[in-house]
Amino acid sequence: MDELLVATEAQLLESHGFRSKPQMQRLLKYLIKHSYDNNETALQQKEIAIECLGRTSDFIPSQDPIVRIEAVRLRKLLDAFYEDSQQTLPYRMSLPKGSYRIRFSRNEDNTLTSGIGLLLVCQAPKHASKSTLTLMSKIRHTLSDRLSCFHHLELMVEHLPKHQVAQKGSIHFLAEKQHDYVLRVEVVDDRQGGCLVSSVLIHRISQEILWSNSTLVSANNRTESLEVFYKNLVRSLVADSFGLLGQHWSNFTTQEGLDSLPSQQRSWAYLIGLVKKPSAKLAKNYLDFLNIRLRKYPQDYIAYAGYSHLAFYDLVFNFGLMDESLDERCERLLKIVGEHPTYDFFTVLLGVYCFMAGKYKDAKVYLETGVRLNPYNTCWGFFYGGVLFFMGEREKGISVINECNKDFGDSHALPGYYLLPEFLYHLDQEDPQKVLQMGMKLGLSTEQWSDIGALKSHPDLLEYCWRAVKPALLQP
Numbered sequence: 454m455d456e457l458l459v460a461t462e463a464q465l466l467e468s469h470g471f472r473s474k475p476q477m478q479r480l481l482k483y484l485i486k487h488s489y490d491n492n493e494t495a496l497q498q499k500e501i502a503i504e505c506l507g508r509t510s511d512f513i514p515s516q517d518p519i520v521r522i523e524a525v526r527l528r529k530l531l532d533a534f535y536e537d538s539q540q541t542l543p544y545r546m547s548l549p550k551g552s553y554r555i556r557f558s559r560n561e562d563n564t565l566t567s568g569i570g571l572l573l574v575c576q577a578p579k580h581a582s583k584s585t586l587t588l589m590s591k592i593r594h595t596l597s598d599r600l601s602c603f604h605h606l607e608l609m610v611e612h613l614p615k616h617q618v619a620q621k622g623s624i625h626f627l628a629e630k631q632h633d634y635v636l637r638v639e640v641v642d643d644r645q646g647g648c649l650v651s652s653v654l655i656h657r658i659s660q661e662i663l664w665s666n667s668t669l670v671s672a673n674n675r676t677e678s679l680e681v682f683y684k685n686l687v688r689s690l691v692a693d694s695f696g697l698l699g700q701h702w703s704n705f706t707t708q709e710g711l712d713s714l715p716s717q718q719r720s721w722a723y724l725i726g727l728v729k730k731p732s733a734k735l736a737k738n739y740l741d742f743l744n745i746r747l748r749k750y751p752q753d754y755i756a757y758a759g760y761s762h763l764a765f766y767d768l769v770f771n772f773g774l775m776d777e778s779l780d781e782r783c784e785r786l787l788k789i790v791g792e793h794p795t796y797d798f799f800t801v802l803l804g805v806y807c808f809m810a811g812k813y814k815d816a817k818v819y820l821e822t823g824v825r826l827n828p829y830n831t832c833w834g835f836f837y838g839g840v841l842f843f844m845g846e847r848e849k850g851i852s853v854i855n856e857c858n859k860d861f862g863d864s865h866a867l868p869g870y871y872l873l874p875e876f877l878y879h880l881d882q883e884d885p886q887k888v889l890q891m892g893m894k895l896g897l898s899t900e901q902w903s904d905i906g907a908l909k910s911h912p913d914l915l916e917y918c919w920r921a922v923k924p925a926l927l928q929p
Contacts, residue, residue, distance in 0.1 A: 477523075528548040547713050556713070565755060595683060659705075693832050736770075736772050783806045804822075838854035
């Protein structure tokens with residue numbers, strides 16, 4: 454077993470929470486050993502009860518809940534240890550709900566929020582041509598550059614053959630770091646003098662394939678073909694509302710239980726869940742977590758980004774969780790933007806706050822800056838286009854939104870409020886077909902949009918539309 458893992462186990466067993474609990478010590482040692490060895494048989498309830506908890510061979514799990522009870526105790530002890538410990542151990546060990554397999558992860562410095570671990574691996578066949586190897590290096594560089602713009606990712610780039618090792622069970626240490634997903638890109642020569650570029654995204658724990666795509670790059674239009682490949686991959690996987698990868702990670706961590714995540718990862722898990730499916734309950738849980746997190750680590754500026762985003766949702770959805778006025782929220786964000794001027798998350802939020810406060814010129818400047826800082830984040834484009842639209846620059850705003858939509862795929866994947874400006878634009882143009890199409894994408898019934906004339910003359914059209922959209926966004 455890994456030496457640092459052995460050292461972590463020893464320190465856990467000697468800690469205050471475990472020192473006087475021999476049964477918990479025995480259970481922890483047993484689960485660590487067999488989780489590392491990937492011994493599924495030994496991790497069954499009956500085997501655990503017999504080997505660790507003093508039960509006999511006639512033990513029946515359905516009649517005796519001892520294993521489940523002790524697993525809950527162990528999970529709480531592990532979580533409490535990592536929350537309260539003043540020392541940083543080499544590894545973090547956790548016990549996900551509904552499982553008896555210990556999860557191992559590198560215990561990085563937890564004073565700063567970290568995101569989803571994504572490993573980028575770019576490969577080419579052993580006997581690939583020189584031009585193919587050059588293209589592979591270019592793709593690796595470009596993807597590394599674009600993906601690193603997204604703060605919810607902890608990007609690792611690896612292409613050394615000695616590190617491309619098979620994974621063993623639930624534990625895999627690659628280049629000293631743990632990752633949640635693998636994005637594997639391969640470049641292969643074709644017979645017409647071009648290349649085939651394929652990409653596959655795999656969830657490390659479940660080995661589920663979340664994305665696969667291939668693009669033919671001809672020698673004649675290599676630049677255009679590669680740009681389409683980059684846009685499709687980045688937009689689909691990570692761009693709009695954290696993309697497919699963020700959606701999968703949010704769902705998976707919610708099923709496993711957010712408490713099973715290291716504290717430094719939970720902020721992104723809460724935020725992505727809130728963006729995907731806003732609810733007052735989730736917002737309250739997120740706020741409670743952030744209050745504890747920021748008291749313990751007041752320098753965690755990424756957690757402050759989550760706090761500012763939560764404040765925006767609290768304002769828009771009227772959750773009533775925060776007492777700050779809009780001006781106070783703007784002032785706090787302005788100070789943070791001054792300290793972290795290259796962090797596009799803060800800049801875009803400040804632009805949205807300025808717009809809500811009626812400071813349209815400031816809003817436009819901050820949103821333009823945010824888009825420049827990360828031009829690959831479709832979400833910022835939607836915000837910018839929407840603000841332009843409501844500021845009166847309707848044609849330009851819709852043009853920006855349409856550019857974001859281009860090559861994006863199915864707009865049903867977008868949150869409904871992204872589509873409001875375009876819906877209102879087509880309503881103003883009195884285009885019944887477009888109004889119907891956008892209304893359906895917003896998840897609204899056709900009856901609400903059947904009378905365009907009456908709808909246009911509504912005294913507070915935007916508020917009416919917003920009230921109609923909100924129920925579809927606020928599922929319990």
